[in-house]
Amino acid sequence: MRSNDGKINARSRSALYGARRRRSAVMMILSVGATLLGLGWLVAILGELFWQGFSGLSLAVFTEMTPPPGADGGLLNPIVGSLILTVLAVVIGTPIGILAGTYMAEYGRHDRLSMVVRFINDILLSAPSIVVGLFVYEVMVAPMGHFSGLAGAVALAVIVIPVVVRTTEDMLMLVPDQLREAAASIGLPRALTIMRVCYRAAKAGMITGVLLAIARISGETAPLLFTALNNQFWSTNLNAPMASLPTVIFQFALSPYKEWQKLAWTGALIITLSVLAISIVARTLSASRKSS
Amino acid sequence: MGPAGRPRVVDVALPGEAAAMSGVSSRAKVIERLRLGDKVFRLLTKTAAIGVLIILGGVMFSLIDGSLPALRTFGLDFLLEQRWNPVTEKFGALAPIYGTLVTSFIAMLIAVPIGLLIAVFLTELCPMWLRRPIGIAIELLAGIPSIIYGIWGLFVFAPFLQETLQPFLIATLGNIPGLSVLFAGPPYGIGVLTAGLILAIMVLPFITSISRDVFDAVPPVLKEAAYGVGCTTWEVVRNVVLPYTRVGVIGGVMLGLGRALGETMAVTFVIGNAHKISASLLAPGTTISATIANEFTEAVGDLYTSSLIALGLILFVITFIVLAAARYLLLRIERRIG
Numbered sequence: 128m129r130s131n132d133g134k135i136n137a138r139s140r141s142a143l144y145g146a147r148r149r150r151s152a153v154m155m156i157l158s159v160g161a162t163l164l165g166l167g168w169l170v171a172i173l174g175e176l177f178w179q180g181f182s183g184l185s186l187a188v189f190t191e192m193t194p195p196p197g198a199d200g201g202l203l204n205p206i207v208g209s210l211i212l213t214v215l216a217v218v219i220g221t222p223i224g225i226l227a228g229t230y231m232a233e234y235g236r237h238d239r240l241s242m243v244v245r246f247i248n249d250i251l252l253s254a255p256s257i258v259v260g261l262f263v264y265e266v267m268v269a270p271m272g273h274f275s276g277l278a279g280a281v282a283l284a285v286i287v288i289p290v291v292v293r294t295t296e297d298m299l300m301l302v303p304d305q306l307r308e309a310a311a312s313i314g315l316p317r318a319l320t321i322m323r324v325c326y327r328a329a330k331a332g333m334i335t336g337v338l339l340a341i342a343r344i345s346g347e348t349a350p351l352l353f354t355a356l357n358n359q360f361w362s363t364n365l366n367a368p369m370a371s372l373p374t375v376i377f378q379f380a381l382s383p384y385k386e387w388q389k390l391a392w393t394g395a396l397i398i399t400l401s402v403l404a405i406s407i408v409a410r411t412l413s414a415s416r417k418s419s
Numbered sequence: 420m421g422p423a424g425r426p427r428v429v430d431v432a433l434p435g436e437a438a439a440m441s442g443v444s445s446r447a448k449v450i451e452r453l454r455l456g457d458k459v460f461r462l463l464t465k466t467a468a469i470g471v472l473i474i475l476g477g478v479m480f481s482l483i484d485g486s487l488p489a490l491r492t493f494g495l496d497f498l499l500e501q502r503w504n505p506v507t508e509k510f511g512a513l514a515p516i517y518g519t520l521v522t523s524f525i526a527m528l529i530a531v532p533i534g535l536l537i538a539v540f541l542t543e544l545c546p547m548w549l550r551r552p553i554g555i556a557i558e559l560l561a562g563i564p565s566i567i568y569g570i571w572g573l574f575v576f577a578p579f580l581q582e583t584l585q586p587f588l589i590a591t592l593g594n595i596p597g598l599s600v601l602f603a604g605p606p607y608g609i610g611v612l613t614a615g616l617i618l619a620i621m622v623l624p625f626i627t628s629i630s631r632d633v634f635d636a637v638p639p640v641l642k643e644a645a646y647g648v649g650c651t652t653w654e655v656v657r658n659v660v661l662p663y664t665r666v667g668v669i670g671g672v673m674l675g676l677g678r679a680l681g682e683t684m685a686v687t688f689v690i691g692n693a694h695k696i697s698a699s700l701l702a703p704g705t706t707i708s709a710t711i712a713n714e715f716t717e718a719v720g721d722l723y724t725s726s727l728i729a730l731g732l733i734l735f736v737i738t739f740i741v742l743a744a745a746r747y748l749l750l751r752i753e754r755r756i757g
Contacts, residue, residue, distance in 0.1 A: 147651050147654065148651055150651070150653060151651035151652050151653035151654065154536075154539075154652075154653040154656075155539075155540075155543075155544055155652055155653065157536055158536040158537065158539045158540040158543075158544060159540055159544065160536075161532075161533045161534075161536035161537045161540065162536070162537045162540045162541070162545075162553065164533060165533065165537050165557065165560070165623055165627070166553065166556060166557075168560075168620055168623075169556060169557075169559070169560045171575075172563070172567070172568070172571050172620075175571060175575050176567060176571065179574075222467075223467050223470055223471075224467075225467075226463055226464045226466075226467030226468075227464065227467035227468040227470060227471050229464045229467075230461075230464035230465050230467060230468040231468060233464070234461055234464060234465065235465075235468070240465075240468060240469070241468070243472065244468045244469075244471050244472060246743075246746060247471060247472055247475045248471055249742075249746045250475070250739060250742045250743060250746065251471070251474065251475060253674060253677050253678060253681075253738075253742055254478075254681065254735070254738060254739070254742070255680070255681025255682070255683065255708060255734055255735065255738055256681070256683065257681065257683045257708045257711055257712060257731065257734075258478060258482070258681070258731050258734060258735045258738075259478070261481070261482060261485070261711065261715075261727075261728055261731040262477060262478040262481050262482065264715075265481035265482070265484070265485050265728070266477065266481055285474060288471065288474065289471070292471060316453045316454070316456065316457045317457050317460075317461070318453075318456050318457045318459075318460035318461070319453070319456075321460070322460075342562055345564070346563075346564020346565070346566055346567070347564070348564075348565070348566045348683070348684045349683040349684060349708065349712055352712055352715065352716065353715045353716050356716065373564070373566050373684075376566055376570060377566060377569075377684065377687075380569070380570045380573060380574070380688070381573075381688070388574070391570060392570065392574075395566065395567050395570050398564055398566070398567065399563060399564070399567055402562055402563065402564060403559060403562070406558075406559060406562045410555070
């Protein structure tokens with residue numbers, strides 16, 4: 128490289144090469160180590176969760192109410208509460224998300240509004256969820272004067288919307304323009320083209336987006352703390368505070384009572400299993416879409 | 420469907436009615452109706468798109484509106500004072516802001532190198548058949564709700580740290596002048612360091628998956644050329660992959676930072692909720708989100724509530740800036756690749 132005389136240079140060059148190879152080997156070993164560490168952490172968390180959660184899992188968990196301190200009980204009311212809140216949030220959030228995503232991908236693909244919404248949406252996507260809780264507290268709980276399940280559902284819907292907007296837009300963008308042109312050539316109006324052609328072509332991806340949104344909100348705690356609050360008793364009244372799994376886990380885990388802590392672990396297991404199941408279904412859906 | 424069975428527009432749009440309509444005037448009516456439907460649908464979608472903007476505007480407005488009483492009472496002192504006294508109604512946000520920044524800093528300090536190394540492993544070393552399973556596992560880690568990390572941190576990780584890492588740190592680094600301040604005091608288990616470590620685990624998947632995606636986008640020709648002139652794997656990563664993807668990696672790191680700053684539940688469990696700034700990383704502290712989560716429902720008095728909302732506003736502004744920067748950087752690399 129620098130000069131071409133003598134053996135010294137050759138020797139130092141091979142020494143240099145050896146050093147470079149060693150340096151590379153060290154970094155590669157580090158990267159393997161980092162991967163093992165990352166996966167090890169996953170195994171440690173899931174292992175502990177399964178160990179603690181399954182030992183508390185019984186039929187009573189699904190059939191009995193949350194107990195007072197020191198007594199046995201189950202998680203029926205928070206499970207039902209979580210289901211109601213999640214379903215309601217999806218029902219409120221999905222149409223808005225799909226429509227907004229449709230505008231950005233179909234009508235205003237390159238206009239200013241879409242660019243701004245895209246940017247804002249990406250920020251909302253990772254905005255701190257506790258801030259969403261504060262927002263809904265300010266606009267719903269404070270004016271109404273009391274905590275309510277409905278406010279909790281709205282808070283979760285605000286988290287659903289950006290996820291659905293993003294996936295809807297991405298999926299509609301993937302629909303080939305030839306399909307739209309073909310629809311236009313037989314005289315199909317734009318709205319019908321979108322509903323009958325584009326939505327059908329993008330269906331799997333859009334469902335995946337909704338599933339991802341469900342996975343995201345089913346573990347959300349922070350936005351529920353001061354919207355839906357919590358409820359020790361059975362209640363399906365949307366105008367009253369409502370129990371949910373994450374808030375019950377929060378309350379029970381931080382309590383000094385062994386029975387409550389045990390139920391917190393079990394609740395955590397239920398949430399994790401459902402989130403994992405939903406993610407896997409979503410993944411299979413989008414994978415089958417790619418291969419077909 | 421064969422050509423004979425292909426539905427006409429009218430059949431698609433107005434099934435049932437179509438059969439009855441065949442005259443010219445009814446055809447015009449149908450077209451009129453389709454046009455109207457088109458307009459309505461377009462308007463609907465546009466309204467929804469604007470709705471997303473309104474949500475963000477609403478979040479901003481409600482936070483500013485809610486925090487006005489506190490900001491009016493304390494002024495700039497709110498940002499500069501450490502006191503947090505619900506009894507005398509004197510509030511300052513310095514301790515939570517400090518805690519938020521320090522825990523996120525610890526998290527990034529650990530998660531960035533590890534996340535990048537995992538991405539290097541996945542793109543350069545990992546055998547093909549193993550790439551997908553490991554990639555999926557990392558992404559599943561990202562999907563686990565933060566409260567799971569919280570409960571694991573409280574019951575498993577904090578006691579573990581209290582018995583192993585923390586005494587070790589006190590015994591070794593605690594004696595080095597300069598560093599001793601950071602590792603002073605008894606090993607509580609919970610505290611700023613524990614919260615930072617939990618956050619590191621949480622943001623690791625985000626950083627890994629984004630880095631992997633941008634690493635994958637490096638044109639193979641560039642890497643092959645570098646290997647061709649005799650570069651080692653590390654040299655290819657260091658001198659070709661990283662410079663090419665720098666903007667994207669920084670974007671991914673900022674996205675992870677945005678998550679870490681706003682993360683609530685995982686931190687609330689293990690930070691200890693102490694409203695004071697301690698030099699020691701082993702001492703309990705608090706973050707903005709943990710303070711809000713712990714105290715909001717118990718806050719009595721308008722000033723207390725308003726101060727907590729003001730904390731939320733500060734958090735939102737900080738994360739907004741970080742996330743906007745992240746998106747801008749990621750957008751730049753997307754444009755270059757695409």
